[in-house]
Amino acid sequence: MEVYSKEEVKEFVIQRLHLTPKTLGITRNDVPSIIRDVGGLQYGGHKIELFNRFGNFKSEWFDYWYKNHILIDGHVLRGALRIVNAEEYPYYFKATRTVSRRRSYQKCPVSLSNEHHKALNFIERQGPFAPSEFKKAFSEEHLLGDKAKRLLYDLYNYGKIARIGRKNSKPLYHSIKKLPYKLDMEQIPEKEGQKWLFLKSLSIYGPFTLNDVAHWVGWTLNETKEISNILLQEGKIVSVGVEDHPKNQYLRVKGLDLLNSLRNNLPEYSFIRILFNDDALLLGYYRRLKDFFGYDWRYPQFSEGVVWRAAILHGRQLIGEAIVDIHTKDRFFKVRKLLLRKEFANTKILCKIEREFNRHATFQNKTLQMSKPQPV
Numbered sequence: 001m002e003v004y005s006k007e008e009v010k011e012f013v014i015q016r017l018h019l020t021p022k023t024l025g026i027t028r029n030d031v032p033s034i035i036r037d038v039g040g041l042q043y044g045g046h047k048i049e050l051f052n053r054f055g056n057f058k059s060e061w062f063d064y065w066y067k068n069h070i071l072i073d074g075h076v077l078r079g080a081l082r083i084v085n086a087e088e089y090p091y092y093f094k095a096t097r098t099v100s101r102r103r104s105y106q107k108c109p110v111s112l113s114n115e116h117h118k119a120l121n122f123i124e125r126q127g128p129f130a131p132s133e134f135k136k137a138f139s140e141e142h143l144l145g146d147k148a149k150r151l152l153y154d155l156y157n158y159g160k161i162a163r164i165g166r167k168n169s170k171p172l173y174h175s176i177k178k179l180p181y182k183l184d185m186e187q188i189p190e191k192e193g194q195k196w197l198f199l200k201s202l203s204i205y206g207p208f209t210l211n212d213v214a215h216w217v218g219w220t221l222n223e224t225k226e227i228s229n230i231l232l233q234e235g236k237i238v239s240v241g242v243e244d245h246p247k248n249q250y251l252r253v254k255g256l257d258l259l260n261s262l263r264n265n266l267p268e269y270s271f272i273r274i275l276f277n278d279d280a281l282l283l284g285y286y287r288r289l290k291d292f293f294g295y296d297w298r299y300p301q302f303s304e305g306v307v308w309r310a311a312i313l314h315g316r317q318l319i320g321e322a323i324v325d326i327h328t329k330d331r332f333f334k335v336r337k338l339l340l341r342k343e344f345a346n347t348k349i350l351c352k353i354e355r356e357f358n359r360h361a362t363f364q365n366k367t368l369q370m371s372k373p374q375p376v
Contacts, residue, residue: 269315
């Protein structure tokens with residue numbers, strides 16, 4: 001079994017996640033391919049994620065592809081709202097139905113009733129609808145009240161309708177048959193979708209344990225193991241080792257060339273990236289950020305009242321964090337509670353961090369205010 005160093009694995013990841021200087025996007029046309037490569041964007045911080053992956057990202061670049069229906073958002077990967085390429089949406093969707101059927105909210109029904117079909121016919125004739133619009137219009141015809149909205153969400157989670165952009169910041173839903181994208185939801189079995197998504201995770205992150213894949217998608221460990229066994233038998237993945245890590249890791253066979261090319265060929269970096277909470281790197285490596293990237297960053301809890309706990313990436317190292325206040329009506333981009341690993345708390349690196357925070361502030365049309373760092 002081949003064994004790779006942590007540095008080789010990390011280089012694989014940051015290249016695939018378009019975080020290195022040579023892998024940054026350049027033009028508007030790079031937006032869909034980067035979103036495809038990183039496994040979609042978590043809704044809310046999606047433009048910040050893209051900003052970190054371009055040399056000079058413009059907000060309207062994302063808007064162009066979203067409005068032209070190349071991108072679609074849906075509740076996939078742990079049930080969170082993610083933006084993915086429309087052509088890949090059916091695979092994400094089918095791969096995560098077991099996750100949807102387990103959760104208590106946005107739950108996928110086992111089957112559809114006559115009321116569901118009546119609601120679907122209504123949407124096909126008169127959609128698209130925002131949830132409140134559908135509730136009002138359908139209830140007036142069928143006297144269902146609050147149950148109408150539940151029917152809408154059931155149809156969405158069953159794959160009969162999908163989100164089609166927004167109107168006045170409210171999501172719109174329409175029948176799959178009426179969407180401008182060609183989504184063939186019926187032709188992809190759940191098991192094929194799961195195999196596709198397992199391979200997708202390894203395309204992004206390289207060597208991953210079964211626990212890592214299960215966490216990233218939201219599957220149970222048992223179903224993750226079942227899918228890995230199928231892919232091993234099909235010769236699409238291999239088991240590899242990673243230094244100082246006792247668990248078996250899995251790598252897509254197609255990823256071997258890139259990982260092998262990094263042996264004795266690791267570049268030196270000095271770049272800084274200020275990562276949003278839901279950045280693909282933080283989500284994928286959440287349980288072992290300290291072990292691999294050197295800093296124990298933790299996702300902010302709702303009770304903390306923190307919108308953005310920025311993780312600071314310096315090359316292949318996480319070197320600290322900061323609380324960023326980015327309130328819409330505030331003209332300042334406030335960086336407070338800046339914590340840096342003491343070996344990186346020097347003037348040279350601090351200047352680079354300040355420049356990168358200033359880039360973010362400018363992107364959001366704000367003025368930077370940054371506190372002094374505290375070594376940790």
